[in-house]
Amino acid sequence: MGIRRSVLPGLLAALWWAASGPQLEAGAFQVVPVYVYLEAGNPRATLTVSNTGEEELTVQLQAMRWSQDEQGRDRLEPTTDLVFFPRLVKIGVGQERIVRLGLDKPQPAETETAYRLFIRELPVAKPGETVLRVAIEISLPVFLSVPKPRPQAAISGAQLRQGSALLQVLNTGNTHLLLKKIRVIGRGQDDREEFVQEAMGWYVLPGIERSFAVALPQDSCQRCRSLLVSIESEEGSLERTIEVDPAQCIPPPTESRTRP
Structure with a gap:
């Protein structure tokens, strides 16, 4: 680079x-x-x-x-x-x-x-x-490094709010956790895939809970019944399903600025 x-x-x-x-x-x-x-x-x-x-x-x-x-x-x-x-x-x-x-x-x-x-x-x-x-x-x-590494992580929370999938990742191990990728798959009727959104992750140090947000396309989100959220780390992957409330697919309004 x-x-x-x-x-x-x-x-x-x-x-x-x-x-x-x-x-x-x-x-x-x-x-x-x-x-x-x-x-x-x-x-x-x-x-x-x-x-x-x-x-x-x-x-x-x-x-x-x-x-x-x-x-x-x-x-x-x-x-x-x-x-x-x-x-x-x-x-x-x-x-x-x-x-x-x-x-x-x-x-x-x-x-x-x-x-x-x-x-x-x-x-x-x-x-x-x-x-x-x-x-x-x-x-x-x-x-x-520690003599006895014990990597362990969990998705401690996941929800859809104001147009974004919000994810909390808790590192309960004694070594760092590196999230390589966060992926959100929107599924509609008959489990049909409506969209895939990805975001880069970051480090979560031992004993820390960190939040991540992935912005979603509003129209595609409102056609979904559920979201499959997954994280990919050096230790493997974790998944969580979120039920979709179409009203929560709408992002917050942006502030408009008027010239004096």
Whole structure:
């Protein structure tokens, strides 16, 4: 995936990928791997940052402790637990550098611990250049594994409301849950398929319940008798059926703005 530079000042593109591919590309650099698992007995790993652009590249690294609140929203806090070297990396055109990371004094735990490692490009303006550069930032998940992983998830709630299928996913295990895809299939008379809507998922950390919403086509929704909602994760899939109230297929009215 390539990111173009822009003339907009002060813009920071923060890319939070839940990638499943072997490498992550942002603008003029690539990172391998796209996520890191640290073993409690040997919490060490390496990353490879490659310069795929046409100019010398400088990137800066920062580690954050990653958690989620009661609504499943991501929270990031500075941490010194995750150590890495170097913190500032200069990479020539077509070259690559190794970043070493690990945990300082890891403590045994029954629940997986999560971090985010941010890698941010530091754009350098050339003399006489009038185009302002964009800082590209990517965020890699880093997990401290547990001796006895126990992945477990459930769909704790599902309903149709104001034109969207609303889904609550509860992670009752001791490791993270990565929802790759959320799918809603509308079924009408004689179980005929009326539509299929899909949305990207996200991480649900241990002990967290997170809500997801999938907007539905109103006309097709009102022809349905039921909705089959499914989630696809690394551990498998879960399904839930929702009975359709046609009145709930109507999205909320949009606010109209009038010019003064």
